[in-house]
Amino acid sequence: MSKSSNAYNAGIMQKTGKAFADEYFSEENQVVKESNEVVLVLKKSDELNTVVEEILLGSHLAENPTLVVEDRAGFWWLKATGKIEIDCTEVSELLGKHYSVYDLLVDVSSTIGRAYTLGETFTITSELMGLDVKLQDLQAA
């Protein structure tokens, strides 16, 4: 089990019974608290298993030490601080077939954070896209 603060059962979730209730009902937990994390739910599939195992937990693991990936039966649950990016050009090379960002979206099940595409890159970020940061269009070649 991951000990990261981004794990599925991190923090209060490790507690049970009265200990959980005491923290859950504590005065400081009666308002929402701003979070800089993002959550991604990926439906398990041939391609997405490769993305998770070979890219996010493989070649790119060192780039995002806050990333946690957990197996939740039918889906992969991912949480990271700041952002998670998937470059589908790289996925295409790995799969040996054309794999666009829209092919990726076939199996991206849920997002908590601001998700967007630009070219062949899928990004989910804690930034407020459209408010703090302008959403970009593909630039002309």
Place this chain on the structure above:
Amino acid sequence: MAISAATKAATDALAVNRAPVSVGAQEVHRWMQSFTWDFEKNRTKYSTKYKMANDTKEQFKLIAKEYARMESVKDERQFGSLQDVLTRVDAANRVHPKWNESMKVISNFLEVGEYNAIAATGMLWDSATAPEQKNGYLGQVLDEIRHTNQCGYINYYFAKQGQDAAGHNDARRTRAIGPLWKGMKRVFSDGFISGDAVECSINLQLVGEACFTNPLIVAVTEWASANGDEMTPTVFLSIETDELRHMANGYQTVVSIANDEASSKYLNTDLNNAFWTQQKYFTPVLGMMFEYGSHFKVEPWVKTWNRWVYEDWGGIWIGRLGKYGVQSPASLRDAKKDAYWAHHDLFLIAYALWPTGFFRLTLPTAEEAEWYETNYPGWYDMYGKVYEEWRARGCEDPNSGFLPLQWFIENNHPIYIDRVSQVPFCPSYCKGASNLRVLEYNGKKHSFSDQWGERMWLSEPERYECQNIWEQYEGRELSEVIAEGHGVRSDGKTLISQPHTNKDGKLWTLDDIKKIGCVFADPLKAL
């Protein structure tokens, strides 16, 4: 062989300026922007008190061709799995019988929500003026049609391939008598399609989808898998692949009004009303379905709620918008109390009213009672001992002559129905955030379970005129009402709902109910 001068000229030209062999979807998206469609002065049938900006973006740069290709791949994968391997391994008969009953409620109710979301997003398409924002809403209209079919299909699949089809195949026939139906219509219908267009977006997209689809459509698949159901993850996780665009649509609705003066006046009230409206129903009903409708438990519902609703939706969506004036919902404290206790309160009432439903319920076993007490200290003294009494009085046996509803009457614990949410509650026997408030309007009494609903009602009481089952059937005998409300199976006498899932247990009939002599009474008349 010599070539003509014209062919040579064309060949030379192409050597310098290669003709494109394909065009990327986002290049098409960029090209389409050059059309400069202008909807700014369009009239809409669906007005809003907010002004939506004319330059709002859609975050995925989706064009129709890519959308259609993407969705067809999703359907191929989903239906391929269902019709091939899942049928071959007899997956529907491997589902635990308790979970089979939960899916009667979850999928049938979600279908209603998806159906109403078609209208809701059509309305938003009409209200918005930014071309990309309209495009995002239009994609969602099509998604919601797909989801309606998917929900209908999964019930069809369970009914055709699985166990105890009654309730999977014709749940809607009980909509007049089932006490969960009207509350579901309040969140999934009225909340999505009635009133101000932006308010509807906040209800549907910012709260319903960005917050509650995560437990309802994602976390539910963990419970399904744990209880032997591999169909639901196949379908529901595919539904959710569209929801991320819907969440983005809801966020972009907020982006589009962020610079409007009206947002500082109205947004926090509208957000709080939407949050309370959605949580008031989803919190107890989902918790009840997960915990009481499963044999194998994944985790306490309050932890699921804490993760997906409080920490992630609250922190990542609402918390991050704090600098734009968005505040923590004022009703959060009561919602958290409900997330801990309200599903236990609701199951007590749902089990007492079981003959009016379209799914079978099961009392907690001794092993489950221990799990509840470990995770919800105080559970046994409030609920566990009542279930022991009901079981001892033979509540599962049609020959016992005992309906748990009698226990509420004998112990003077009247069950009221909240006028705004239509959720039943028992103020003298509950641990959730409900307490009785009664108001009179136009010579009629109305009961409320909380200040949040009461406030909404006070601002527009004519919106909440739906009769509840006590008012509708007052003075009528229960078996008569069940027969009239189509609560029986195809033999015309056995109830669809039952108070157990035991394959060898006797099934209750209308005659068993009739001999008890239970008559509907409106508790408000006694006040």
